[in-house]
Amino acid sequence: MALIGVFDSGVGGLSILDEALRQLPEHDYIYLADSLNAPYGEKSSEWIALRSMELCQYLAAQGCQAIMIACNTATAQAIAHIRAELNSIPIIGVEPGIKPAAMQSHNGVVGVLATEATLKSDKFNALLATLPSDCHFIKQSGEGLVPLIEAGKANSEETLELLAKHLITMQDAGADTIVLGCTHYPFLKKAIRKLLGDSINLIDTSDAVVRQLKRKLETPQGKLTNDKAGTVKFISSKDAETLHNMAQELMQSDLSAHHTELELVSTFK
Incomplete structure (x- = not known):
């Protein structure tokens, strides 16, 4: 093996x-x-x-x-x-699953929650440029979330409050799909669903x-x-x-x- x-x-x-x-x-x-x-x-x-x-x-x-x-x-x-x-x-x-997200979104509005370094990288933006222009991607840095997860606070009130601030732009735009663009973020699924409900489609590429x-x-x-x-x-x-x-x-x-x-x-x- x-x-x-x-x-x-x-x-x-x-x-x-x-x-x-x-x-x-x-x-x-x-x-x-x-x-x-x-x-x-x-x-x-x-x-x-x-x-x-x-x-x-x-x-x-x-x-x-x-x-x-x-x-x-x-x-x-x-x-x-x-x-x-x-x-x-x-x-x-x-890498963030933006391609499957674009394919699965029903209304063409996709949120991308990732680190600032990922969102600014040439690799991510080159991938983004290959996707259909009729899909609108809302990019959001999840600043502050990783330290909370590292501290064992993935489901704490502190994390919920910060997460709510990061998700508000996606929520206001009517995103029906969110890409979890950091391997830490699948541990926030429960918190995201608590904030946005079970109908939101979460893309995890593991x-x-x-x-x-x-x-x-x-x-x-x-x-x-x-x-x-x-x-x-x-x-x-x-x-x-x-x-x-x-x-x-x-x-x-x-x-x-x-x-x-x-x-x-x-x-x-």
Whole structure:
């Protein structure tokens, strides 16, 4: 079975790991959270690119046979360079699901909730330019949301108040679909539905990302299969125990079915 690296600025990528454990539980995983430096969305593009490269090089050195960059901001700023540098293994990124959102919206009004760095990136805007002009996209930075999720406050009143402010423009425009353009934001689904109701269509691309990983892992001989659940190693640049506790709280997967390890790594050289 393969060893797969999953990297994010913090706990957001747990939404991707959760889906990976659902679809591909037989593989071994390293989940690397750079929580010491979270959030990435408010940092410079140069810093994000350099740090993302460093962390992916670390995962490759651990023997990972594929890496999922489970961070929209890092994908937007760094994935092209990472793929060029680590060209011997699959590098799978995440990006806001604006294309499926445009296809699924009934009234052609789509909200995009993402980090400022993602919304300003060339990669995001190049993708946006390819979509039909009859779909109106309302872009909104979710500033302040990631730190609240990192602090375990995804469903707190404080988060609800901030989220309501971020969603008001989309709500006023009549958006019937919202793109969750940061891997942290799927953990806000409950709060968003509390504010906007169950009829709002929320686009989360974690399923598509893991299906892409599955395709990359298939061999000419066929799919890799094994009934035994693999291991999960949680590595943090800040607090591995807190990361593990957050994983147990936020993820739907039963981590007790997997052998888990915790590690604190302050430098990635």
